[in-house]
Amino acid sequence: MHAIDVRELRKSYPKKIPLPFRKVEWIEAVKGISFRVRKGELFGLLGPNGAGKTTTIKILTTLLEPSGGSAEVLGYDIRKDAREIRKRINLVAEGERTLYWRLSAYENLKYFARIYYVPKNEEKERIEQLLRLVGLWERRNDLVMNYSRGMKQRLAIAKALINDPEVLFLDEPTLGLDVQSAVFVREFIRKLVDEQKKTVLLTTHYMAEAEELCDRIAIIDHGKIIALDTPSGLKRLVKGEDAVQIRVRDLSFQGIKSLPWKLVIVKEDAERGTVTLRGHVSEEDLPKVVESLVKTGAKILSVEQKEPTLEDVFIKLTGRALRD
Amino acid sequence: MPLGAVIEKELRMFFRYPLRVFSAVLVGIVFLLQFVFFGQAVLGGRYSQLLASSTGIGDYPTYALIGYVLWWLSVSPMEAYVWGIRRELQRGTFETSVAAPIRITELLLGLALSWLLMDSVLMMVVFVFGVLIFHISLSLPVVLKSLPVLLLSFLSFLGFGLIFAGLVMMFKNIGPFAQIFEFSMLFFSGVFFPLNVMPRGVVLFSQIFPLTHSVTAIRAIFTGKTYAEVLPSISWLLILVLFYWITGYALFRWAEKTTRVMGYGGY
Amino acid sequence: MVVTEELRALYGVAVKSWRIFLSYRLWMVSDIMLGFFFVGQALLIGIGLTGQRNSPALQRLTGYSDYLTFAVLGFMVLGFGLTFMSGFVWSVVDELYAGTLEYSFASPMRRITFFLGNVLVRILLSFIYMAVYVPLFVFVFGVRINPVGFLKALPVLLIGTVGMIGFGMAAAGIVLYLKDPGPFINILEMLVFALSGAMYPVTILPEPLRILARAVPYAPTSEAVRKVVAFGYSGSVWEISYLLLISTLYALLGYITYKWSEKQAKIVGLKSY
Numbered sequence: 001m002h003a004i005d006v007r008e009l010r011k012s013y014p015k016k017i018p019l020p021f022r023k024v025e026w027i028e029a030v031k032g033i034s035f036r037v038r039k040g041e042l043f044g045l046l047g048p049n050g051a052g053k054t055t056t057i058k059i060l061t062t063l064l065e066p067s068g069g070s071a072e073v074l075g076y077d078i079r080k081d082a083r084e085i086r087k088r089i090n091l092v093a094e095g096e097r098t099l100y101w102r103l104s105a106y107e108n109l110k111y112f113a114r115i116y117y118v119p120k121n122e123e124k125e126r127i128e129q130l131l132r133l134v135g136l137w138e139r140r141n142d143l144v145m146n147y148s149r150g151m152k153q154r155l156a157i158a159k160a161l162i163n164d165p166e167v168l169f170l171d172e173p174t175l176g177l178d179v180q181s182a183v184f185v186r187e188f189i190r191k192l193v194d195e196q197k198k199t200v201l202l203t204t205h206y207m208a209e210a211e212e213l214c215d216r217i218a219i220i221d222h223g224k225i226i227a228l229d230t231p232s233g234l235k236r237l238v239k240g241e242d243a244v245q246i247r248v249r250d251l252s253f254q255g256i257k258s259l260p261w262k263l264v265i266v267k268e269d270a271e272r273g274t275v276t277l278r279g280h281v282s283e284e285d286l287p288k289v290v291e292s293l294v295k296t297g298a299k300i301l302s303v304e305q306k307e308p309t310l311e312d313v314f315i316k317l318t319g320r321a322l323r324d
Numbered sequence: 325m326p327l328g329a330v331i332e333k334e335l336r337m338f339f340r341y342p343l344r345v346f347s348a349v350l351v352g353i354v355f356l357l358q359f360v361f362f363g364q365a366v367l368g369g370r371y372s373q374l375l376a377s378s379t380g381i382g383d384y385p386t387y388a389l390i391g392y393v394l395w396w397l398s399v400s401p402m403e404a405y406v407w408g409i410r411r412e413l414q415r416g417t418f419e420t421s422v423a424a425p426i427r428i429t430e431l432l433l434g435l436a437l438s439w440l441l442m443d444s445v446l447m448m449v450v451f452v453f454g455v456l457i458f459h460i461s462l463s464l465p466v467v468l469k470s471l472p473v474l475l476l477s478f479l480s481f482l483g484f485g486l487i488f489a490g491l492v493m494m495f496k497n498i499g500p501f502a503q504i505f506e507f508s509m510l511f512f513s514g515v516f517f518p519l520n521v522m523p524r525g526v527v528l529f530s531q532i533f534p535l536t537h538s539v540t541a542i543r544a545i546f547t548g549k550t551y552a553e554v555l556p557s558i559s560w561l562l563i564l565v566l567f568y569w570i571t572g573y574a575l576f577r578w579a580e581k582t583t584r585v586m587g588y589g590g591y
Numbered sequence: 592m593v594v595t596e597e598l599r600a601l602y603g604v605a606v607k608s609w610r611i612f613l614s615y616r617l618w619m620v621s622d623i624m625l626g627f628f629f630v631g632q633a634l635l636i637g638i639g640l641t642g643q644r645n646s647p648a649l650q651r652l653t654g655y656s657d658y659l660t661f662a663v664l665g666f667m668v669l670g671f672g673l674t675f676m677s678g679f680v681w682s683v684v685d686e687l688y689a690g691t692l693e694y695s696f697a698s699p700m701r702r703i704t705f706f707l708g709n710v711l712v713r714i715l716l717s718f719i720y721m722a723v724y725v726p727l728f729v730f731v732f733g734v735r736i737n738p739v740g741f742l743k744a745l746p747v748l749l750i751g752t753v754g755m756i757g758f759g760m761a762a763a764g765i766v767l768y769l770k771d772p773g774p775f776i777n778i779l780e781m782l783v784f785a786l787s788g789a790m791y792p793v794t795i796l797p798e799p800l801r802i803l804a805r806a807v808p809y810a811p812t813s814e815a816v817r818k819v820v821a822f823g824y825s826g827s828v829w830e831i832s833y834l835l836l837i838s839t840l841y842a843l844l845g846y847i848t849y850k851w852s853e854k855q856a857k858i859v860g861l862k863s864y
Contacts, residue, residue, distance in 0.1 A: 014859060017768050058860060063697055065857035086699035093697075097690035100607065102614040107607070114603025115700040117596040143614075159694070347774035347781070354781040361791040363636050366658045368648020372640040384640060500621035507628045516632060517639030 001075050003167050003199040004037035004060060008069035011055050029055045031223035032069060037201055037216075039166075042193045044214035045203040046310065048322050052223040053203035054094060057169050060201070061091045074166060087117065090160040091169040096176065098156055101145035105136050105155050108144060109162060116163035130158040134188070150181025157188065168192065170202040174209060186213055205322060207310040219314060226317050234313050241280040241316075243306040246290070248298040251275045259292055261285065264321040266311065274301060278315065326426040330434025331441070334408070338442050345446075352396065352450040359516045360388050360458065370458070378518045381543050385458035390546060391515035391539045393447045393454075394477065397440065398513075398535040399506045401485025404439035405432065406502040409492050428580060429573070432489050436482055470545045473538070473558065480534035480565045486572025490579035509535055534564045600700040604708025608682060612712065626670060626724055627731075633662035633790065634732050653792045654821055663724075663734050664744075664820060665789035668813040670720060671748065672787065674713040675759035677780045682709050683763045684772050693861055702853055706763075710756060740820040747819050747831060751812030754838030757845030758808055764845075764852030768859065788813045808834075808841050 012026040030052040037043040045053045058064040060073060062082035071078045073085045092098075099108050109127045118126060131137040134154040144152060153173070160168055173189065174182040190213060192198045204210050210217050211231045218228040227234055246263070249272075256263050256277065267276035281289050290300055314322050339345060363384045364370055376382025409432070412418035421431055455462055492498055510516060512526065513535040519527050530536045541557035551558070612619075637646065637658050650656035683706075686692040695705055728734040762779055766772040786793070786804035793804040793814070804810040815834045818827035 017855060017859060055860075061697055063693065063857070064860050083699050086697065091694075091697055093690075093693055095690055098694055100611060100691055101689070102611050103607065107610060111603050111607040112694070112698065114606075115600045115695060115698040115704075117600065117699060120599065341771060341774065343771060343774040343778075347777040350778055350781045354785040357785060358790045359632065359636060361795060362633060362658075362662065363640055365649055365652060365791045365795055366637050366646040367640050368646070368651070374642045375640055378639075497617070500617040503621045504624045507625065510628065510632060511635070517635040521635055521639045 001039075002036040002072075003039045003041070003074060004035075004043075004201060005072045006036070006056075006060070006069070007034050007071065008032045009034070009056070009059060009066050009071055010068035011052075011059060011064065012067045029223055030059070030066075033218075033220065033223070033225045034069075035218050035225060035228055037199060039199050040193065040197045042190070042200045042202070042213060042215045044210040044217040045201065045220050046205065046207070046210040046217050046314075046322075047203075047220035048205055048320075051220045053205075053220060054171055056220075057091065057171050057201070057203060061089060061169050062086060087163065088165055089167045089169065090116075090163055090165040092153075092156045092160045092171060092173055094171040094175060096149060096152055099144050099152065099159065102143060104141045104143055105131060105147075105158075106140040108155065109159060112159050112162045118163055126162065126164075130161055133161075134158045148181075150177050150184070153177055153181060153185060157185065161192075165198070167199045167201070170200060172203055172205070174204070174206065182209075189213065207314070207322060211310050217310070219310075219317065221314075221318055227313065231310065234310060235308055238280065238308040238312045238316055241308065241312070242282060243308045243312045244279060244281045244286065244289075245302075245304045245306050246277045246293070247274055247301040247303075248277065248293060249274050249301060251277075251293075251298045252296050254296075256293075256296070258296075259289070261289055262315070262319060263289075264315050264319070266321045278306075278311065278321070280312065280316065327430055327434045327437075330426075330431055331438040334435060334438035335442065338438075348446055349449050352446055353453055356389065356392050356450060356454060359392075360385050360454075363388065363516070375518055378520045379514075379543065380549075381547050383460070385454070386460050386546065387543065388516050389451065389454040389458065389460065390543050391513070393451050394539050394542065395509060395513065395515045395535060396447050396450075397443055397478070398481045398484070398533075398538065399509060400440045400443040401436040401482050402488045402502060402506070404436045405485055405489040405492050406499060408435045408439065409489065410497075410499065429576070432486075432576070433482075436485055436489075440478060440482065466546055466548070469551075470542050473541045473545060473554070473561075476558065476561050476565070477534065477538035477542075480538070480561050480568065483565055483568030483572050484534050486568065487575060490572065490575035493576070493579040493583050509533065512536065513539060515539065531560065532564070534561060534568070537561050537564070597701060597704055600698075601704050601708050601711070604695075604700075604705055605711050608709050608712040609715075612716065623720060623723055626666060626720070627727065629666050629790075630659070630663055630728055630732060630734075634659050649792075652794060653817070655817065657735065659732060659734050660736065660820075661817065662790055663728050663732075663736075664817050665787070665813045667721060667724065668748065668751070668816055669784070669787045669789035669809065670724075671717045671752070672755045672809050672812065673780070673783065674717045675710065675752070675755045676762060676783055677776060678713045678716070679706075679709060679756075679759040680763045680766055680776055680779075682713075684766060684776065687767060687772075687861060696856070696861065703849075706760065706849070710759075714752075737820065740823075743823065744816045744819045747815045747827075747834065748812065750831070750834050750838050751808055751815065754808030754834070754841035755812065757838070757841030757843070760845030761841070761848040764848035767852060767861070768855060783807065783809055786810055805833075806837075808837050811837050 009030055010028070010032050011030040012028045015025040015027060016022065018024045033056065045056060047053055055064065059066050060071060060078065062078050062085055065079065074088055076084045078085060100111070103111070106127065109130065110123070113123045113127060128137065131140050134157055136151060136155060136158065144155065147155065170189065174185050177185065186209065189200060189202065193200055214231065216228065216230050217234060218225045219234070220226070227237065261279055261281055263277040263279035265275055266278045286303070290303060293300060311322060367384060370384050371382050372384055373382065375384060375387060379387065381387045409418065412421065454460065488502065511522070512530040513533050519530060537557040537560040541554040541561070544554045637644070644659065645656040646658045647656065649658050649661060653661065655661040683692070686695070696702060725736065729736060766776060769775055786800065786807055786809060788804060788810035793801050793810045796804060811830070811834045815827060815830040818830045824831070
């Protein structure tokens with residue numbers, strides 16, 4: 001049995017609340033995706049904003065009803081056995097305001113322990129253990145509104161462990177965190193899988209995060225999975241192709257479109273007026289690329305050959321950079 | 325003109341949501357109806373001999389409508405400071421505006437003026453509604469004659485509100501107190517009932533509120549009195565304008581200096 | 592086992608709402624003052640207009656000559672009813688705005704438990720407010736409350752409560768899906784306020800408003816409560832039967848809307864603001 005088994009899952013949102021006799025347009029956010037997550041695996045959904053990652057998580061956590069297809073979590077059907085699933089999973093939703101800011105960390109966890117049916121005799125011990133684990137025990141009685149963004153996220157993770165779930169869903173767990181907090185969260189997630197044998201499904205739009213953290217990654221774009229493999233397996237897709245990164249000034253966007261090579265913008269520095277381009281260019285072609293760029297009026301600042309990363313995989317598969 | 329920019333911003337934010345405007349008007353009307361209907365149910369009609377002998381105006385709906393509309397306007401600048409500043413403090417937009425070269429007093433005045441403007445529009449609607457539903461007789465000369473007094477009242481309300489600008493900068497969360505205060509004004513200034521039913525001490529105390537004199541003057545003008553006859557109320561208003569503008573401004577300056585040291589944070 | 596689990600969840604929700612409410616304790620003071628203002632206002636208007644504590648005009652309209660008792664009873668029903676309407680709707684909408692609603696809805700707890708937990712705290716609060724008001728009104732304003740009549744009115748109030756909760760559930764269910772629920776709730780509150788008959792008998796309202804007032808559970812509750820306090824059960828059969836009918840209707844309406852809303856949440860998702 002897989003921890004998560006998704007088959008041809010679809011989800012459309014109505015543009016307006018569907019009332020009787022009201023014609024409503026529907027927007028398809030997830031367009032038939034399938035994947036399986038093994039128990040004890042750290043699985044990543046990688047894709048740009050609006051790719052359908054959050055929708056997928058909400059369906060799997062039984063917050064949303066799919067429009068088509070099916071999915072099982074821990075062998076339970078998401079449509080029929082929602083409550084059984086909810087008892088065995090938990091989630092960290094995206095965003096900062098998911099916990100009660102007017103309650104303390106301790107009071108928040110007490111609330112969630114109760115609504116997750118944590119047995120009364122385990123409640124106290126569990127909360128203390130979790131608060132110590134995420135390093136908030138000393139500040140357990142402070143109101144959450146006085147916490148930093150990183151502390152709030154650590155508390156959200158503690159909350160997600162309150163029912164000792166078998167499967168954990170994390171929606172952009174490091175979004176908006178400072179570097180230190182992000183490192184803490186990443187290491188923490190990895191440890192949950194390695195030491196406590198939890199199954200984790202996380203979404204992210206950070207390439208490096210997915211690459212560093214996940215056992216397997218599904219790249220999702222416009223509601224479809226366009227590739228699914230281990231990080232090294234994915235990178236094999238671009239093996240032998242040289243990734244080149246070119247930093248230029250005064251780039252004309254018209255100019256790069258007319259080039260025969262696929263170059264995408266991966267970074268823009270408005271302050272300095274520089275743009276970083278990336279693409280697959282063979283060694284022979286490199287001088288020609290540089291020449292053509294200069295002809296469009298761009299000033300070349302640097303040209304570097306890079307190890308292929310997931311970014312290159314995404315560029316190869318979609319012709320766009322992930323940030324779009 | 326920076327003052328214009330502040331006013332324009334506030335007005336845009338308010339009128340952007342028609343449903344909000346509608347709900348504000350409804351709040352205004354419902355409150356009025358509660359008390360007027362109650363008074364009428366108790367009286368069994370609209371005319372009170374007792375009210376006429378103590379205030380010179382015997383028609384209860386007219387009496388209450390004038391008092392109510394003025395009460396609403398008198399607390400408007402106060403609300404602007406309490407809620408407007410608080411909102412900006414919470415959203416963090418206050419510091420952004422303060423950091424601009426515009427003077428902070430100008431900023432606040434703009435805020436209060438725009439709220440007073442919005443509330444005047446609201447109250448105009450409520451007033452017309454009240455006139456229609458309660459069949460209040462009204463003549464153009466009377467309305468025109470009351471305008472200068474109304475203008476003077478606005479000036480005094482703005483000064484009175486300034487006190488709260490200083491308070492909100494210092495204590496931040498004074499919303500509940502402000503609300504209690506607003507409602508006490510209903511008692512102190514004889515909005516829905518004649519002041520003479522209150523103890524003498526309260527009547528004396530209520531002289532420090534501009535609203536008290538404003539309602540007295542405008543009610544009198546509505547019953548056909550001349551400016552000369554309402555001179556005592558007008559003189560009071562003039563004195564209070566001076567007093568509150570000076571005190572409010574000083575208090576605010578002081579609060580501002582304190583917050584510069586303490587920081588605008590706290591949210 | 593299942594029952595105790597759910598009860599603990601209910602307790603958890605109640606404790607949470609209670610604590611959050613306490614964190615706004617300053618507002619409690621202003622809430623309580625509000626009731627004081629209303630009743631004080633009523634007394635002073637009455638005295639200022641008639642010079643007396645009794646009104647023959649009101650007696651003819653409603654059977655109450657003591658206008659203050661009339662207002663106090665109306666105000667208490669209204670205050671009680673508003674805890675289900677605005678208090679309840681706001682508590683859900685606030686959580687939606689704040690973004691905390693989704694975590695509660697993602698837990699294995701039944702969703703009705705979440706709503707009931709909130710309602711319980713509201714009921715408790717209403718009783719606390721009443722416990723503050725009644726002595727205050729008696730001592731400060733000299734309101735004459737007949738304890739027997741008052742106790743007799745409690746079951747009637749409970750019948751009305753069922754309808755008022757239904758009304759609140761229906762409002763909450765719909766409001767969750769509006770783009771800008773704030774002003775909509777305000778409008779609803781004001782309509783309830785105007786049509787509640789708290790300060791005046793609804794008979795003095797114009798015909799269309801009077802029909803509307805009878806169609807929502809508030810005015811029927813205050814009418815029945817007042818009637819029972821003054822004339823006992825036997826004198827109020829008609830009012831009580833009507834209240835029973837309308838309460839049942841609103842309980843049904845609330846339930847249906849709640850079910851619909853639960854389904855919508857799964858199709859549309861909860862909006863995050």
